[in-house]
């Protein structure tokens with residue numbers, strides 16, 4: 001980034017704005033302390049962040065019920081959708097919780113990050129149990145594309161699940177796609193087939209989502225929106241209402257949102273346009289190799305510590321391919337991804 005020189009005038013203005021902002025936050029925090037001390041807020045209770053807008057966020061009580069608009073104590077930073085928190089609610093005279101204050105953040109099991117405008121990784125959602133990688137009979141996926149998504153998912157430590165959508169378009173025999181999927185099932189990845197064109201087309205997916213927090217990712221046109229619309233029929237209106245809000249300029253950023261699935265078995269979905277684009281992140285060569293799960297047993301066993309698994313003698317990966325322990329197509333796919341890194 002080019003270094004921009006700020007005039008003294010600009011510098012002064014920025015300092016002034018920042019000072020005002022800090023003073024405002026301190027004032028708010030002081031008011032909170034007074035209210036907390038005066039017992040205006042109820043007891044501490046667990047909750048989960050369902051949306052966030054800067055220092056304001058929506059928290060759904062663990063005990064159930066509607067999300068409550070909350071703000072953060074001054075010492076808390078960087079909360080994202082999906083975070084577990086401890087918060088306290090304030091009730092109006094009628095006994096409705098009207099607002100709240102978040103006092104602590106819970107431990108995170110996992111976090112999904114995205115590069116911001118400056119290319120710096122920023123958390124966008126937390127406590128996700130599985131990444132559903134959606135692909136479809138049409139447009140047909142390349143094996144390499146699936147591998148790219150799997151590698152990106154493995155790098156987050158969150159379990160990937162492959163979702164094959166539009167199976168209504170599948171030819172009788174199943175064809176190449178079935179063989180492709182068998183390869184991933186053999187590696188231990190769960191594969192779920194879906195179609196939005198049949199009444200019961202989502203039953204296997206429902207079973208997968210139950211009791212877990214999931215995100216959907218995948219290429220354009222594979223049917224993510226269609227699947228999510230079917231899973232959250234009641235949310236459609238809410239999403240519509242929200243986008244009307246943002247047109248008025250209330251919330252200009254598109255935050256990730258956490259939705260409870262209406263299905264009896266429960267489960268949660270976190271969704272945002274940014275999350276759907278997941279998979280286009282930059283990884284290094286080591287992360288790519290580790291993202292191929294069947295390589296893991298062989299990594300670190302090459303003769304040369306800095307082996308790049310190309311033509312080096314004593315390369316444990318090449319030997320595993322030779323012995324048939326690693327699928328040559330997966331190895332070729334690994335190569336292609338590493339080569340594309342060099343170009344990017």
Ligand SMILES: Nc1nc2c(ncn2[C@@H]2O[C@H](COP(=O)(O)OP(=O)(O)OP(=O)(O)O)[C@@H](O)[C@H]2O)c(=O)[nH]1
Nearest residue numbers: 165166168195196197219220221222223224225226
């Ligand atoms: N035949 C068939 N078509 C489907 C199915 N699911 C979705 N479609 C169609 O596929 C097209 C793309 O679906 P979308 O839900 O917009 O796909 P998307 O992944 O959200 O795409 P982006 O918004 O571009 O990321 C639409 O015309 C859908 O009607 C399915 O199960 N079977």
Ligand SMILES: [Zn+2]
Nearest residue numbers: 302307309315
């Ligand atoms: Zn090697």
